[in-house]
Amino acid sequence: MSAPLPELIEALCSPDAYAHEVDGVELIQTHISYVLLAGPYAYKIKKAIELHFLDYSTLERRRLMCEEEVRLNRRLCPDVYLGVVPVVRADGGYRVGGEGEPLEYAVQMRRMPADRMMPALLARGAVTGDDIRAIAHVIAAFHRASETNGHIAAFGGIDVLRLNWQENFDQTGPFVGRTLTREGLDEIRAYVERFLRDNATLIAARAANGRTRDCHGDLRSDAIVIAKDGEICVMDCIEFNDRIRYGDVAGDIGFLAMDLDFRGRPDLADELISAYLGEAGDETLPCVLDFYRCYRAYVRGKVESLQLDESEVPAEQRAAARQRARAYFKLAHSCAATAYPRAAVMMAGLSGSGKSYVAGGLAGRLGAALLSSDVTRRELLGVPPGAHEHVPYGHGVYTEEARERVYEEMHARAAAHLRQGHSVILDATYARRSDRGAAQRVAAAAGVPLVAVEVVAEEAAVRAHLARRAGEPQAASDARWEIYVAQRARFEPPDEIAPRARLRVDGARPLRENVERILEAVRGLSG
Numbered sequence: 001m002s003a004p005l006p007e008l009i010e011a012l013c014s015p016d017a018y019a020h021e022v023d024g025v026e027l028i029q030t031h032i033s034y035v036l037l038a039g040p041y042a043y044k045i046k047k048a049i050e051l052h053f054l055d056y057s058t059l060e061r062r063r064l065m066c067e068e069e070v071r072l073n074r075r076l077c078p079d080v081y082l083g084v085v086p087v088v089r090a091d092g093g094y095r096v097g098g099e100g101e102p103l104e105y106a107v108q109m110r111r112m113p114a115d116r117m118m119p120a121l122l123a124r125g126a127v128t129g130d131d132i133r134a135i136a137h138v139i140a141a142f143h144r145a146s147e148t149n150g151h152i153a154a155f156g157g158i159d160v161l162r163l164n165w166q167e168n169f170d171q172t173g174p175f176v177g178r179t180l181t182r183e184g185l186d187e188i189r190a191y192v193e194r195f196l197r198d199n200a201t202l203i204a205a206r207a208a209n210g211r212t213r214d215c216h217g218d219l220r221s222d223a224i225v226i227a228k229d230g231e232i233c234v235m236d237c238i239e240f241n242d243r244i245r246y247g248d249v250a251g252d253i254g255f256l257a258m259d260l261d262f263r264g265r266p267d268l269a270d271e272l273i274s275a276y277l278g279e280a281g282d283e284t285l286p287c288v289l290d291f292y293r294c295y296r297a298y299v300r301g302k303v304e305s306l307q308l309d310e311s312e313v314p315a316e317q318r319a320a321a322r323q324r325a326r327a328y329f330k331l332a333h334s335c336a337a338t339a340y341p342r343a344a345v346m347m348a349g350l351s352g353s354g355k356s357y358v359a360g361g362l363a364g365r366l367g368a369a370l371l372s373s374d375v376t377r378r379e380l381l382g383v384p385p386g387a388h389e390h391v392p393y394g395h396g397v398y399t400e401e402a403r404e405r406v407y408e409e410m411h412a413r414a415a416a417h418l419r420q421g422h423s424v425i426l427d428a429t430y431a432r433r434s435d436r437g438a439a440q441r442v443a444a445a446a447g448v449p450l451v452a453v454e455v456v457a458e459e460a461a462v463r464a465h466l467a468r469r470a471g472e473p474q475a476a477s478d479a480r481w482e483i484y485v486a487q488r489a490r491f492e493p494p495d496e497i498a499p500r501a502r503l504r505v506d507g508a509r510p511l512r513e514n515v516e517r518i519l520e521a522v523r524g525l526s527g
Helices: 007-012 059-073 118-123 129-145 150-156 158-175 182-198 200-208 249-262 266-280 285-309 315-337 355-366 373-381 400-419 433-446 459-470 481-490 511-526
Strands: 025-029 033-038 041-046 081-090 093-096 102-110 212-214 224-226 232-234 246-248 344-349 369-372 424-427 450-456 502-506
Touching: 007 033, 007 041, 007 093, 041 059, 041 081, 059 081, 059 102, 118 224, 129 224, 129 232, 129 249, 129 266, 150 158, 150 200, 150 212, 150 246, 158 182, 158 200, 158 285, 182 200, 182 285, 182 315, 200 285, 246 249, 249 266, 249 285, 249 315, 266 285, 266 355, 266 511, 285 315, 285 355, 285 369, 344 355, 344 433, 355 369, 355 424, 355 450, 355 511, 369 373, 369 400, 373 400, 400 424, 400 433, 433 450, 450 511, 459 481, 502 511
Parallel strands: 344 424, 344 450, 369 424, 450 502
Antiparallel strands: 025 033, 033 041, 041 102, 081 093, 081 102, 212 246, 224 232
16 A cells, blocks of 8 residues: 655645636646646656765755756756746645745646657657657756866766766665575676776776766656757756766767667667767777766666655556666666676778768777777867868878878877777778778777678768758768769778678768677677
């Protein structure tokens, strides 16, 4: 049986508690909040609780947290979070808003159409690749604008990561045998310890290089609304704990990718990661992505498990939470157990072929550092993001000297990543045998196989791709049709590479299909 609702919440389930017109009120409970859907608005009231990771224990604390929720969520949904309203006693009952002593506070939000929430769209197969690219664009822009400083950067350090994981392990102890197996817990713990030990330098570098920011903290499909006109709203940012919200941007993107995996859409997860990497130019994000996928899946398993011991949550909801918790913990274990052989993958192909998009999806799956000639060129030559140099091929940033500098820098970085134990993806035109030979020498020196992937596409697909890219100001590439034509005239086929170490893929084919083909080739050379 479920425990009775608090008197105030029971009263707010009546339409009479609202100053505006309400036909009926729907109550939704989470483990930390009550959400009342009333007419055109939603009201979120925080439960008077104190947990390891949040404090809503006093009325003043709940008011402050309501104000923080509005402030932080207006960064991504400025027109949805309307403000904080008091709940007062009036005419012998309770009323939302109005005069009187506040007995509780609620975050007032504009109610979003249920059929445009991302889970509903996913359920009916209505989320498109364009939708995912739009979401990636919003998240990448949000991360670029989000605050970072020395204080925030410390939350991306290894000590905080260890603390976060230890709290998760401690808090899930009571659920071993209920939603989490002992074997699964032990294997995840071993994976975490091994990852943190082997990647301490990488973790520190990402924090020092501005990859730790004031992020969202709970970025999953439930928080996303895709309007009919394509506008994206991302709600429900974490307000109650800076340590959860401050973190590596990989924690946000890994959360949504994990959620898409959980919902049976790993193809969309690949699209998300590739689109995000195309805008963020984050070389090492793929190296930590599975770690954060595992972390976020484990956290969701914990959150769902907590409902099992909350008597006020209806029994049917607790049973559903138990099933979800088991599935999340199983997914966390899968992230911890999945490993691909170390390799170097050289992506060769002309501008507009879709080569970089395939490279991004592959990097996310392989956990490989992504070295892009477009990003490297901008960094070496000081071209800021969003700036494009429309110069003829062979001039400006495309001179022979600039080209050699870019390839030398890419290969030097690749060698460093390989020494640190990571796979690498080399994303460049690689039109010349000499450049491909240099990449082969880097792989041979590291003792790893090199897979050469030539990405091709029909001219119509190339034109469409280049046209779309021209409308993306944050795209790293300056490629245009005339550059594609010039590259095509100079391209030397990669027939010097052994047949079993090379393959050709059509960049217009589904991303997941191409990624799987390349992963199969990587396994074949490493077997």
